[in-house]
Amino acid sequence: MDEDRLEDAIVALLKRSVIELPADVLWKLNKSYEKETSDVAKVQLATIIENIELARKLGRPICQDTGIPLFFVKLPKDVHADLERVIINATRRATESVPLRPNTVDPLSRKNSGDNVGLHMPCISYQFHDEDYIEITALPKGAGSENMSKMAMLTPAQGLKGIKRFVLDTVLDAGGKPCPPTIVGVGIGGSADLCMKLAKMSLMRPLDEPNPDKDLDALERELEVALNEIGIGPMGLGGRTTVLGVRAGKASCHTASLPVAVNIQCWAARRATLRAYEDGRLDIL
């Protein structure tokens, strides 16, 4: 693996992720605009769509909050690359060159590192897969939506009803703050930490891709309809579009537990994926 080339590609990946929204997000925003009836909501959605187009045309970040750098990496079983160093260097370089806003600070002293690199930051999740390529997804995430994250350890008796109530309450509490229309990631089961990770990882599934799990798919659809009937609307100013979608993931859990987590993504649902093949081929999807 040519690490210098991979580093260049990750800089390009970060740039792409903050400038160009995935096609499925834009598709859903346009669809929502068609359905809106109130003028205030239509102005918000039209501004959002125009902003996305202008950002791509000018090569500028869609939102000034270019987030904290989150990476999800899938590795072949016999990987030979100092990936951590490559991703850290690429984050530093992208902060300077794109530019990204330097958001990473020490949690207590609040001192800003200036380059988005800090303790455990970028935050990188690794997982092995059966393919022969490395897949890296950049999911830069702003604070407005991340600050609305919540989790609860429900009792098994609270069951599916408890999960629905928790998601509804979390979206209601968030109101207009996470820049709706949002994508609502829901984690069910696992341990406390895994549950929140499931919620976040669910956000990576495109909005036009149904959940392969039949029960979760039904839950996603039911919650999407209900959440859009609340009337929070784009930017909390009222309207029919509060969420672009609900994405759920589950993991087995302890027989005495029912963890549930919600991780909200703003309409600027930025993500981009890179594949690095053994033969040197690099594809940004």
Added chain:
Amino acid sequence: MRELKLPLSLEDVKGLMIGESVKLTGRIFTARDEAHMRALEFHKEGKELPFDLNGSAIFHCGPIMRRSGEKWAVVAAGPTTSFRMSTLEPEVIESFGVRAIIGKGGMSRLTIDAMERFGCVYLALTGGAAVIAAKGIEDVRGVHWEDLGMAEAVWELDVSHFGPLTVAIDAHGNSLYEKVGEYIDKRLPFIKSKLGID
């Protein structure tokens, strides 16, 4: 769409109603948590601010700026969540004669009351729409309190047809967010029963 020119008079802001779309032209100032705190400190100590907020607009924004030679240029400048400034804003409005707050997400009842008392409006800018916002910024006149960092410093901006902005809190004590809240309260029993969780 109504076009407004800064500085704004009391009559200007009193004529605005919630739900209305406007665009702004003139001088505005970015300020987030840190700048609010420092401005109030200055006021308490009787020190004059290095900029004049009278009749002007405060923009809740932590922009991305890039220096080119002697000048600064805006890369992206969307609004930040206004609620964080809710405990500080009433005093800022009263102390400095601010006529408009630009942000996203709305502000607390205390701020709404202060806006009614002192003549100020809240203008909602679409969150995340940083490129549209930057497009409305014609010139970066300068930066104050740069030691607070790029996001927290006070950026003095000349804007032209900046918006669209939605009047979300007017100078008569009305809030669009509260209206939406009332609607939600009415809808909630129906939604809960549909989800089988009432």
